[in-house]
Amino acid sequence: MIGEINVVSPAAIFIFGSLLIPLFKGKMRQAYLLLIPIAAMINVYFMQHGTYWLYPFMEYDLIFGMVDPLSKCFGYVFTIAALAMTFYALHVKEAGQHVAAFLYVGSALGVVFAGDLFTIFIFWEVMAWASVFLIWYRRKQASIDAGFRYLMVHVVGGVLLLGGIILYMQESGGSIAFDAFNFASPGTILILLGFIINAAVPPLHAWLPDAYPEATITGAVFMTAFTTKTAVYVLARGFPGFTIDGIAVLMWLGAIMALYGVIYAILENNIRRLLAYHIVSQVGYMVCGVGIAASATGAISLTAIDGTVAHAFCHILYKGLLFMSAGAIIYMTGKSKLTELGGLYKVMPLTMIFYMIAAFSISGAPFFNGFISKSIIIHAAEMNGNAIIFLMLEGAAVGTFLSVGLKLPYFAFFGKDAGIKAKDPPLNMLVGMGIAAFLCILLGVYPSLLYNILPYPEAIADYAPYAAGHFVGTLQLLLFTYAGFLVLKKKLHPENSISLDTDWFYRKGSILFMWFVDNPLTRGTQWTIDATLVVKDFAVWFSRNPVEALGIIADTVCLKILHISQGTSAGEQTAKAVLNERLEQYPGEPVRRDPIGVSVLLSTLFLFAYLVIYVLPNLSVLAVVGLGVVAVFAGVGMRIRELMQTA
Amino acid sequence: MWFLEKWLENPKIVKKLNYVLYASFVIVCILGVAVHFAEPEAAVEHEEAAEHEEDAFAFEQIPIFSAIFGFVICALLGLGAKAYGHNVVMKREDYYDR
Numbered sequence: 001m002i003g004e005i006n007v008v009s010p011a012a013i014f015i016f017g018s019l020l021i022p023l024f025k026g027k028m029r030q031a032y033l034l035l036i037p038i039a040a041m042i043n044v045y046f047m048q049h050g051t052y053w054l055y056p057f058m059e060y061d062l063i064f065g066m067v068d069p070l071s072k073c074f075g076y077v078f079t080i081a082a083l084a085m086t087f088y089a090l091h092v093k094e095a096g097q098h099v100a101a102f103l104y105v106g107s108a109l110g111v112v113f114a115g116d117l118f119t120i121f122i123f124w125e126v127m128a129w130a131s132v133f134l135i136w137y138r139r140k141q142a143s144i145d146a147g148f149r150y151l152m153v154h155v156v157g158g159v160l161l162l163g164g165i166i167l168y169m170q171e172s173g174g175s176i177a178f179d180a181f182n183f184a185s186p187g188t189i190l191i192l193l194g195f196i197i198n199a200a201v202p203p204l205h206a207w208l209p210d211a212y213p214e215a216t217i218t219g220a221v222f223m224t225a226f227t228t229k230t231a232v233y234v235l236a237r238g239f240p241g242f243t244i245d246g247i248a249v250l251m252w253l254g255a256i257m258a259l260y261g262v263i264y265a266i267l268e269n270n271i272r273r274l275l276a277y278h279i280v281s282q283v284g285y286m287v288c289g290v291g292i293a294a295s296a297t298g299a300i301s302l303t304a305i306d307g308t309v310a311h312a313f314c315h316i317l318y319k320g321l322l323f324m325s326a327g328a329i330i331y332m333t334g335k336s337k338l339t340e341l342g343g344l345y346k347v348m349p350l351t352m353i354f355y356m357i358a359a360f361s362i363s364g365a366p367f368f369n370g371f372i373s374k375s376i377i378i379h380a381a382e383m384n385g386n387a388i389i390f391l392m393l394e395g396a397a398v399g400t401f402l403s404v405g406l407k408l409p410y411f412a413f414f415g416k417d418a419g420i421k422a423k424d425p426p427l428n429m430l431v432g433m434g435i436a437a438f439l440c441i442l443l444g445v446y447p448s449l450l451y452n453i454l455p456y457p458e459a460i461a462d463y464a465p466y467a468a469g470h471f472v473g474t475l476q477l478l479l480f481t482y483a484g485f486l487v488l489k490k491k492l493h494p495e496n497s498i499s500l501d502t503d504w505f506y507r508k509g510s511i512l513f514m515w516f517v518d519n520p521l522t523r524g525t526q527w528t529i530d531a532t533l534v535v536k537d538f539a540v541w542f543s544r545n546p547v548e549a550l551g552i553i554a555d556t557v558c559l560k561i562l563h564i565s566q567g568t569s570a571g572e573q574t575a576k577a578v579l580n581e582r583l584e585q586y587p588g589e590p591v592r593r594d595p596i597g598v599s600v601l602l603s604t605l606f607l608f609a610y611l612v613i614y615v616l617p618n619l620s621v622l623a624v625v626g627l628g629v630v631a632v633f634a635g636v637g638m639r640i641r642e643l644m645q646t647a
Numbered sequence: 648m649w650f651l652e653k654w655l656e657n658p659k660i661v662k663k664l665n666y667v668l669y670a671s672f673v674i675v676c677i678l679g680v681a682v683h684f685a686e687p688e689a690a691v692e693h694e695e696a697a698e699h700e701e702d703a704f705a706f707e708q709i710p711i712f713s714a715i716f717g718f719v720i721c722a723l724l725g726l727g728a729k730a731y732g733h734n735v736v737m738k739r740e741d742y743y744d745r
Contacts, residue, residue: 472679
């Protein structure tokens with residue numbers, strides 16, 4: 001039966017579907033919006049493994065359908081998340097926001113099912129350009145600025161990716177197939193850099209906590225799921241065996257990333273920025289998982305990839321739910337800072353429950369989905385004998401529960417009552433949150449639902465997340481983190497401040513750059529323009545009556561010399577008056593010399609030219625200069641004599 | 648959520664909830680020890696599974712390792728991050744606007 005169903009690319013459903021959104025209004029549009037993710041989900045379900053949808057492009061084939069368990073798993077979670085998020089965004093009236101969101105989801109699905117590097121690059125760029133509108137639609141100055149910074153970082157990432165693809169084509173003899181790149185070369189390293197910018201790996205991560213908190217309420221929810229997770233997907237497919245000099249760089253980068261996000265989240269006051277830093281941290285687990293796969297072999301390697309994919313799957317659900325709850329708080333109260341919130345559990349109880357489900361999920365509490373996915377990656381580190389990685393990841397888990405599970409809910413929902421009048425968000429938002437919350441718990445309780453669709457289910461067939469040791473150990477970890485929180489509660493109070501991150505370098509750097517452009521560079525260019533204008537003005541003035549102009553110039557020079565040699569004299573005054581009169585009347589009537597005078601002048605000039613041509617080559621430069629000086633002096637002297645006589 | 652409001656606003660019940668919390672701290676530690684000493688028995692029954700279950704690192708042999716680790720790391724992260732923030736990266740909110 002499956003074979004009889006004709007499927008279309010889920011990316012095409014979203015991308016072409018998005019273009020028709022403005023045609024519908026009101027309830028029809030809402031129904032249409034929900035139809036698209038459902039249609040895409042059904043399509044993903046019926047897509048068969050294999051490679052299809054090839055389109056010739058120049059001398060290559062663009063592959064829009066490379067379907068295997070890995071891409072299908074991401075396809076499932078992307079379409080499921082899109083459905084929950086569309087419910088959440090259903091109340092938004094502006095068609096443009098829905099179009100941008102669906103183009104964004106569609107291009108993310110395009111990357112997931114792409115079989116060649118060109119197709120990936122195309123969808124990669126569409127993803128960046130579509131998602132920036134989800135930031136700009138908030139229409140605040142801060143959002144517009146953050147959007148531009150977001151776009152610039154992603155354009156740089158896109159250029160690195162394209163450069164890498166071209167170099168890789170040279171290295172591989174023209175292949176654009178998207179396979180595992182298990183060797184370090186200029187091409188693969190550039191491709192990796194392009195990918196890890198989207199995965200928000202420090203120090204290239206600052207765009208994420210910079211931009212996501214400035215996006216629209218619903219746009220931010222979409223953004224949490226797709227950009228970083230497509231990056232995780234391409235890393236899991238392209239770099240599961242990538243080492244540089246035998247070091248699995250992604251393993252270390254990922255573990256550092258997991259702790260980095262946690263540390264900044266502790267300092268953060270803005271609720272969505274706090275959660276954004278936890279995207280960095282959680283994606284760190286996934287990047288680390290890819291790295292563990294590279295450093296290990298056999299079943300351990302496969303387990304690590306399974307863990308990465310499982311964690312990406314669960315992360316999309318709970319992180320979407322976290323941003324939905326935080327968005328609901330901002331939407332209903334208009335406040336986004338922990339210092340301004342408090343006691344919300346009384347007025348927004350359902351939001352609080354949904355938030356806590358997501359918070360327990362991200363913290364890896366038993367019976368929630370983070371517990372069954374994060375632990376696979378940590379388990380792989382354990383099997384591989386990486387004690388330091390194991391401790392770093394467990395430490396990041398402590399920090400995650402501290403910020404997301406304790407600090408944020410304590411200061412937003414409980415703690416000191418800020419007396420905010422609000423209520424739970426509209427029904428559509430609650431439905432979106434409910435779908436995500438239901439799946440968070442469902443997967444936590446029935447992990448096999450997820451384990452069976454992972455790329456290598458046989459590798460984790462023996463893995464039991466609910467083994468007594470792991471179960472009790474996790475409870476100990478979380479409860480004693482709570483104990484630590486109780487002790488430190490005063491110290492961890494949120495503060496009205498921002499924390500500088502690596503975006504400082506380009507935000508302050510750009511100010512320095514603009515100063516350089518505004519001052520030295522602009523002045524330099526202005527000087528040349530001014531000088532050219534002066535020459536031009538003079539030439540225009542001169543050309544009106546060259547003979548008179550030459551006379552005026554010569555007389556001005558002569559008068560200056562006269563003044564210097566004789567001091568002020570009556571003759572000079574008269575001559576000056578005459579000169580001023582000439583200047584005022586300039587250009588006046590062009591002087592017409594009589595024909596004889598002209599012919600005499602011309603023949604003199606020609607004779608002088610002969611002299612120059614025949615005599616000069618035999619003279620030294622010094623002599624020529626001397627001759628010239630003598631001629632000028634003679635002329636000036638004669639003119640001065642004349643001036644004195646007229647006086 | 649009327650019951651939650653009723654509970655959290657009532658100091659007596661909050662006190663009781665705190666006792667439950669402290670009790671749970673003790674219970675998970677006891678459970679940890681119990682699991683630690685119960686595991687060898689399980690290992691005899693399912694040898695293959697036990698080999699899989701065996702903790703990889705020496706520090707995991709401590710029965711309440713996770714509890715100690717959680718508490719210490721929580722304190723280190725909390726204090727360390729705040730110290731880092733106050734001394735290095737934390738700035739006024741209008742830092743970039745000035």
